[in-house]
Amino acid sequence: MVFCGVHFMAESADILTGPHQQVILPDLNAGCSMADMANLDDVEQIWDELAEVTDVEAIVPITYVNSAAALKAFVGRNSGAVCTSSNARAVLTWALDLDAPGGGGTLAAASGPWAESPGSGRRANKVLFFPDQHLGRNTGFQLGFGASDMQVIDPRRRLGGLADADVKEATFLLWKGHCSVHQRFRTEHVEAFRSEHPGGVVIVHPECSHEVVEIADQVGSTDYIIRAVSGSPAGAVIAVGTEIHLVDRLARENPDRTVLSLDPLVCPCSTMFRIDLPHLAWVLDGLVAGEVRNRIAVDEATAADARVALERMLAIA
Numbered sequence: 001m002v003f004c005g006v007h008f009m010a011e012s013a014d015i016l017t018g019p020h021q022q023v024i025l026p027d028l029n030a031g032c033s034m035a036d037m038a039n040l041d042d043v044e045q046i047w048d049e050l051a052e053v054t055d056v057e058a059i060v061p062i063t064y065v066n067s068a069a070a071l072k073a074f075v076g077r078n079s080g081a082v083c084t085s086s087n088a089r090a091v092l093t094w095a096l097d098l099d100a101p102g103g104g105g106t107l108a109a110a111s112g113p114w115a116e117s118p119g120s121g122r123r124a125n126k127v128l129f130f131p132d133q134h135l136g137r138n139t140g141f142q143l144g145f146g147a148s149d150m151q152v153i154d155p156r157r158r159l160g161g162l163a164d165a166d167v168k169e170a171t172f173l174l175w176k177g178h179c180s181v182h183q184r185f186r187t188e189h190v191e192a193f194r195s196e197h198p199g200g201v202v203i204v205h206p207e208c209s210h211e212v213v214e215i216a217d218q219v220g221s222t223d224y225i226i227r228a229v230s231g232s233p234a235g236a237v238i239a240v241g242t243e244i245h246l247v248d249r250l251a252r253e254n255p256d257r258t259v260l261s262l263d264p265l266v267c268p269c270s271t272m273f274r275i276d277l278p279h280l281a282w283v284l285d286g287l288v289a290g291e292v293r294n295r296i297a298v299d300e301a302t303a304a305d306a307r308v309a310l311e312r313m314l315a316i317a
């Protein structure tokens with residue numbers, strides 16, 4: 001039995017676990033507002049519109065792990081991959097073949113689980129990155145691309161609101177999605193923390209806006225933030241730009257450092273916070289009574305395609 005904290009994680013767990021395992025989401029309303037900003041209908045619509053102005057065989061779709069199984073399946077069917085905040089750089093390097101001489105060239109796909117994928121070996125010159133524009137943008141900058149290489153796709157507008165030339169010239173087509181928690185951190189918060197704690201360190205998650213990432217001292221995934229705080233010297237004062245429950249946990253686990261939220265008034269993630277002890281107790285009571293409550297099961301066709309995209313990510317990482 002596997003217990004998960006939000007819906008997209010439960011779906012991914014069901015896709016990757018064996019038939020003898022079942023996945024439970026203690027509260028079915030525990031989701032991710034960012035994941036909900038991209039759905040299959042909108043992505044397929046934009047994909048079709050992109051195909052009218054450019055060669056979609058040269059676009060690699062990349063979905064952040066915070067996305068529905070149907071989107072991971074779309075990515076799997078179209079020779080793309082899933083990424084996390086830890087491995088986004090590696091996945092984008094793979095997608096654009098940046099390690100190859102000349103970069104931005106042929107997708108290297110001679111071995112690994114994607115070897116038989118349709119489109120392997122094609123020329124790739126763009127990525128369609130969803131649903132979080134900020135992770136895509138920040139990783140693009142980290143890889144040496146500039147703002148002129150990136151365009152934002154607004155799913156509510158035809159062709160994402162872009163001109164044909166914008167699509168043709170862009171390397172990064174970034175879905176207009178964001179994390180409502182991380183988007184709240186602003187440069188003013190960094191400045192206020194620095195004026196109050198001149199020797200302090202600012203660490204932010206790459207789901208924050210690029211303006212904040214640019215002036216932070218360190219940027220990294222949840223795993224990076226945990227390691228950076230626990231590896232800091234005693235007495236360090238650290239402002240962390242990520243979900244408040246992780247910041248509170250790091251403050252409790254590191255009593256000899258001062259760990260603060262970058263935004264003193266930050267709201268918790270209301271959807272993730274739905275998993276609480278009463279819901280966990282309720283599903284455990286069900287198991288004691290022989291009843292599996294709130295099981296998450298992805299249909300096999302979707303799971304098969306999504307598994308391809310997840311396994312590509314695992315092979316790349």
Ligand code: SF4
Pocket residue numbers: 006031032033034035066179180181182243269270271272
């Ligand atoms: S903190 Fe942001 S990315 Fe994480 S679950 Fe909440 S809305 Fe989604």
